[in-house]
Amino acid sequence: MSLWAGSHRPGFLDRAAQEAMVAELRAVIRVAPLVRPVTGWGRPMSVRMTSAGRLGWVIERGRYRYSAVHPETGKPWPPIPDSVLAVWRQVSGWPEPPDCCLINWYGEGARMGLHRDADEGEAGFAAPVVSVSLGDPARFRMGGPARGGPTESVILHSGDVVVMGGPARLAYHGIDRVMFGEGDLLPGGGRLNLTLRVVRPD
Numbered sequence: 001m002s003l004w005a006g007s008h009r010p011g012f013l014d015r016a017a018q019e020a021m022v023a024e025l026r027a028v029i030r031v032a033p034l035v036r037p038v039t040g041w042g043r044p045m046s047v048r049m050t051s052a053g054r055l056g057w058v059i060e061r062g063r064y065r066y067s068a069v070h071p072e073t074g075k076p077w078p079p080i081p082d083s084v085l086a087v088w089r090q091v092s093g094w095p096e097p098p099d100c101c102l103i104n105w106y107g108e109g110a111r112m113g114l115h116r117d118a119d120e121g122e123a124g125f126a127a128p129v130v131s132v133s134l135g136d137p138a139r140f141r142m143g144g145p146a147r148g149g150p151t152e153s154v155i156l157h158s159g160d161v162v163v164m165g166g167p168a169r170l171a172y173h174g175i176d177r178v179m180f181g182e183g184d185l186l187p188g189g190g191r192l193n194l195t196l197r198v199v200r201p202d
């Protein structure tokens, strides 16, 4: 059976809900600016990132980790917007709120290579990762638990929600490409993606 069964919720957010969420995210980004993390290989990622919540995901001197403060401002992350927490409550099936809302910004040409979300600790893996897409459509690729296994892809549109839980929680996934400028939610084009995670470092 496909890992996709039941996990992709196309059109979960209507246009008004998407616009309201973007306004809340812009307020977050004003306080916690987007940064371009540099990988362990010394290469800047094409995606720009920031976070909301108790913890944010950062790369510090090539090491991936969760931090209580923004890497440039040194300040705590802003709270996760209510509209985002509402999505988590509706789809996660998890009794507690997420600790981290990672905010990814894809400009023209940005992509994300196949990876697993694997920095949340064993207890964190028990909860699903919930992803929200806003703006331009993108080709999302998902495989299995092993690198190099078979993959399938799907186009994620603005307002779509994906739940990566159970056997899919530690599956490889990534963004092949963004159809830059094909959406009409964000003036000037681009894609915002949110991933909500429960983080319980071992």
Ligand SMILES: O=C(O)CCC(=O)C(=O)O
Residues within 6 Å of the ligand: 102, 104, 112, 117, 131, 133, 140, 156, 173, 174, 175, 193, 195
């Ligand atoms: O942009 C996406 O849809 C996926 C983002 C992602 O996999 C991540 O931030 O870990």
Ligand SMILES: [Fe+2]
Residues within 6 Å of the ligand: 115, 116, 117, 173, 195
């Ligand atoms: Fe991911």
